[in-house]
Amino acid sequence: MSKVAIVTGGTRGIGEAISLALQDLGYKVAANYAGNEEKAKAFTDKTGIAAFKWDVGDHQACLDGCAAVAEALGPVDIVVNNAGITRDGVLAKMSFDDWNEVMRINLGGCFNMAKATFGGMRERGWGRIVNIGSINGQAGQYGQVNYAAAKSGIHGFTKALAQEGAKYGVTVNAIAPGYIDTDMVAAVPPQVLEKIVAKIPVGRLGQAHEIARGVAFFCSEEGGFVTGSTLSINGGQHMY
Numbered sequence: 001m002s003k004v005a006i007v008t009g010g011t012r013g014i015g016e017a018i019s020l021a022l023q024d025l026g027y028k029v030a031a032n033y034a035g036n037e038e039k040a041k042a043f044t045d046k047t048g049i050a051a052f053k054w055d056v057g058d059h060q061a062c063l064d065g066c067a068a069v070a071e072a073l074g075p076v077d078i079v080v081n082n083a084g085i086t087r088d089g090v091l092a093k094m095s096f097d098d099w100n101e102v103m104r105i106n107l108g109g110c111f112n113m114a115k116a117t118f119g120g121m122r123e124r125g126w127g128r129i130v131n132i133g134s135i136n137g138q139a140g141q142y143g144q145v146n147y148a149a150a151k152s153g154i155h156g157f158t159k160a161l162a163q164e165g166a167k168y169g170v171t172v173n174a175i176a177p178g179y180i181d182t183d184m185v186a187a188v189p190p191q192v193l194e195k196i197v198a199k200i201p202v203g204r205l206g207q208a209h210e211i212a213r214g215v216a217f218f219c220s221e222e223g224g225f226v227t228g229s230t231l232s233i234n235g236g237q238h239m240y
């Protein structure tokens with residue numbers, strides 16, 4: 001029977017490419033999203049992948065959302081924690097809400113989704129969790145104490161949960177993307193982006209499908225001996 005995968009923030013950007021890569025592996029995919037109905041509808045029309053709306057920062061919404069996916073597609077075997085936001089600003093200008101919202105969604109979302117699905121994976125003796133971190137969680141970034149802290153936390157979360165899952169056939173890994181050509185990066189002012197690209201040794205932004213390939217490997221049968229690992233896909237910008 002084909003595996004069931006949930007990709008959070010799976011209807012656009014990197015998440016869309018991940019949803020498609022997992023569909024290509026023959027998995028039944030559910031793509032979660034937060035509220036962009038237009039993108040979600042266009043995504044489902046194009047791919048045939050069902051979209052499920054909930055806020056990954058809301059604990060109960062994750063429990064209910066994962067139960068709805070299980071009801072529709074079957075028990076959840078794979079979770080890709082991809083949903084994420086930025087609320088940039090230097091510390092002096094960053095509000096508590098900007099801090100809290102990024103922690104709640106980017107890091108809290110990983111906890112909430114794991115709480116909803118890890119037990120079932122463990123009981124069935126097979127599971128894959130992939131968390132999307134960031135180069136800025138590894139190296140830090142000016143004006144991003146919230147985002148860097150949340151993403152750095154994801155890398156610790158990954159290593160800790162990997163230890164709990166290993167003997168039950170559940171792997172937990174992370175990917176740390178560099179700068180990828182999506183709406184999130186389109187929000188960076190062009191003059192700042194130009195300076196960023198100048199620091200990428202391969203000389204360009206990454207593409208969403210290049211991150212999705214890494215996720216597909218972690219989620220494959222052949223990825224079963226890899227756990228607690230972070231794969232950097234960043235064009236050589238940060239060699240960790």
Ligand SMILES: NC(=O)c1ccc[n+]([C@@H]2O[C@H](COP(=O)([O-])OP(=O)(O)OC[C@H]3O[C@@H](n4cnc5c(N)ncnc54)[C@H](OP(=O)(O)O)[C@@H]3O)[C@@H](O)[C@H]2O)c1
Pocket residue numbers: 008009010011012013014015032033034035036037039054055056057081082083084085105132133134135176177178179180181182183184185
């Ligand atoms: N792009 C980059 O250069 C880059 C680099 C490193 C790491 N990353 C990480 O990669 C991931 C994807 O980034 P991206 O560039 O593809 O982002 P994006 O284009 O901004 O898309 C974000 C996705 O997350 C969803 N989302 C946001 N908040 C959510 C919430 N509370 N609950 C459920 N879904 C939520 C959005 O749903 P709606 O469509 O409904 O809004 C959307 O599908 C993020 O975790 C990001 O931090 C990106």
